[in-house]
Amino acid sequence: MHDGAVPVLDVKNLKTVFSTRMGEVHAVNSVSFDLRPGELLGVVGESGSGKSVTMMSLLGLLPSPPAEIRGGEVLLDGQDLLTLGEDGLRKVRGREVGFVFQDPMTSLNPVFTVGFQLTEPLRTHLGMSKTRARERAVELMELVGIPDARRRLGDYPHQFSGGMRQRVMIAIALACDPKVLIADEPTTALDVTIQAQILELVKELRQKLGMAIIWITHDLGVIAGIADRVMVMYGGQVAEHGPVRELFANPAHPYTRALLQTMPKIHGARDAKLRVIEGQPPVMGRHPESCPFMARCAHAFDRCARENPARRDLGTGHDVACHWDHLTGEPVQTMAEVQS
């Protein structure tokens, strides 16, 4: 699909289904993407777009039942994580793949010191001795910019501010030097000035450590600042994907286009009225056979109800899942139509 290096992570046709009383929900519907070494992939979507569920499916973090991974491959350096089983996955989580969650208060354990939580992965995954692990923990805390690191090892999470807690989370995720770091809305719970600090830190860490990062967010502004490539998700599917500049300059999917227009700007002319995406966010993946954005789309036509659009290559690594051609403003011709 792309040129360049061999991907560290290659996800193919991942399908996750939740069984509920009201029937099946296709939370992740044939999602494919890859992640190359040293790259930052931004994943954008609203609540219910399936962005978090996708990442949790990769590492088997969803309770089953109700969740069931119904198909696909998740290749981490060539090894399929979906066939690993619980014991195998445990060796991958935190070791090969680090995770940073949205809310640092609920994802840190309040009854253990930060030092304990930082040394835990080092001791279990890398078999370090207690003293060696503490040394490494101090290094990690210094790396993420926590002042007075050695003394603060003995502190509990509540003694840290929100921004510092998120730095601790990042330090834990980085502890075993993972190949891939997955950050799920890591700055959403933070104030803008603190968010700016964390974004600077991540840019700096990327230069120092060169790991591959998946950054999940609903904030297109954050993505514009840090990502190399962007994947826009809607209703459990990839709506559009491409290099960051290309995607922001030439958004092809009606959803991406509307999303960019609906956000008020901090500079430039002030719109009299905000552009609106009509309707409500989708009730997730009830009708996997039709396009999830159809009900809110300004360009929807009959084919959108019959056929869920496949991803269509636009060149330069940019692809879109839509029956409507943003360049011509017309429906894309089907194979049958081209031949006739």
Place this chain on the structure above:
Amino acid sequence: MSVQTPPKRPLVEVRDLKMHFPILGGLLRRQVGAVKAVDGVSFEILPGETLGVVGESGCGKSTVGRAVLRLYEATAGSVIIDGEDIAAMPAEKLRQKRPTMQMVFQDPQASLNPRMTVAGIIGEPLDEHTDWSRARKLERIYELMDAVGLNRDFANRYPHAFSGGQRQRIGIARALALNPKFIVCDEPIAALDVSIQAQVVNLLEQLQDDFGLTYLFISHDLSMVRHIADRVAVMYLGKIVELAPVAELYANPLHPYTEALLSAVPEPDPSIEARKDRIVLKGDVPSPANPPKGCNFCTRCPKVMEICHRIDPETIEAAPGHLVACHLISNKQTAGSTGGPEAERKQTENQQGEVA
């Protein structure tokens, strides 16, 4: 929309409002200190105007909103709404005054009673403040549902059957029920998805035009406040550090905190983001229980001076309608009349250079 029309009498006048929450400690639970959530805030809002209040969590912006409606008993200061000081009003008089001032809350999930129907929720203010017949109330409820874009058929459903954006519309309809003049909107869009935020903001603007409402719009979303507000107050640690007309504030921020806050907002444009010279503030906001001596911002200010650690800066009017509390600006003004405007112009140029 513009505020340059001849001086109208403000609808809301807040003078030196203070809201200190006691910290109790010791065996006898005596007061051992105070969280100075709001510490001497003054502003006014003209009829039909929207005043935006921005700031980070813990700066006291929500407390201002609540104290202005006397949902808290303020520690000191006066709040004059439509000519009457509500901070010192007896309870029964206040109750009669309530219909003119209402609130829209942040979390539509938590602010709607899950065991009441939509009609019950929207009609509750009518039960409380009018002696209308049932039929008349129901008619009013339908009218309100139309006004906020809710389907009348859903009047007997419960809040859980609605999405976040629709729930916020229910909250707005309830606030409108008694024809208020003044509405405090406390982070009304913070809990909503990006694609729904614009819907709710457009609705608020539409209602303002239709009913001549005056808003105090509290938010941490600087882009959205730029869109909706006529004037904006920036709060830091319980105080207003800068207050100016919206265009002026965003184009020509004078306080170093405002500058940093604006530069921290990520913009959805990779080419701007790549060139942006972001001011990254060091450290965290100090605790309002123990604010620093001198200027509240002195612990994080990139342009801090010696005087800032000693003396709390006075609020001065740097330009017409542009209030700021910073020693940098007061110094400049006392240093000479030529220095001020020139330096300001330079600042504007910098700002534009950054954007272009």
